[in-house]
Amino acid sequence: MFNKVKLEKNSQNNNNFSYELIGVKYPYLKKPCQLIKINQVLSKVIVGQNCELSIYQFNSGKLKFISITNAHLQTINCIMFLLKSNQLISGSSDSTLAIWSTQGICSNKYQMKLKGNKFSVLCIILNFEENLLVSGNSDESLRFWSYQNTWKNFQTIVTHTGKVFNLYFNKECQQLISASEHQIQILNQCPNTKKWDIVYRIKTNYEDYSICFIDNCFISFLPKKSRFIIINHFNQRTKNIYKFSEILIQDGSKCEGNFNQQYINQKYILVVKSCNWIHLIDFSNKQEFRLHQSIKFLNSNISGSLSDDGEFLITWDSTSEELHIRQYF
Structure with missing residues (x-):
């Protein structure tokens, strides 16, 4: 059964890649760093720190601090860039979603706040067209927002059994996977009504x-403190899931920080944080899911992300209290 499942081949993938530290390390404030996000054109980096957002200019792997702003009344849990409109969306424990111009954020001026959530906004995801936004919330709800001149909440689904802490689209953005305490859901969008079921x-x-879509049919799953990343196959016809493979990784006794799984389609790389390790998984060889590189930190309180093209990996950890930049070679 396994040999019938194939990943698309990326002929340009480098099977001998590694992420190596470049340049200097950037000192950071001693407050915990919850979030790091790199924009799509590799020109800005946003760092979330409690209620504040720090804005950096990013150029050829080098950071230059621009400003810091008090963005929300409570902790910022998620941020995403909108490339087409040159904007940023942030979600917070104050129950709001704030939309900022990437220029105006330096002056503490948001363009719009989306309200309607009762409790904390824990995660957000955007489709490729940037006209659909989904938020996962601590009140067990998924909220769907569409954009036509303004953002409007057009659907709310409350079927999870706990707070929703992770969202991920498949490659075509036609399916959504949502994760909550003790439950995973996969949703499809109806082509006619645009509603989600x-x-x-x-x-x-x-x-x-943590959980992540890989292409359109594979789903990676990593329980906290587990020694295995589980790769599942989702059959689009039968709507069933079966285990495809397991990848042995380093385990640990303590997990902290904010580092969601990311799959980089351009390079066929999955990045997964487990305790005080960051693992890079190579998916380029069709059915062979291979642990390619593991980066060890001195503690498990690590935040970070890969750029959308997989060229840069930026991390922060509570031991060094520095931003570290690694580049794909």
């Missing part, structure tokens, strides 16, 4: 885990 729901024994 649940097509698969499964209970899990884990309260804390």
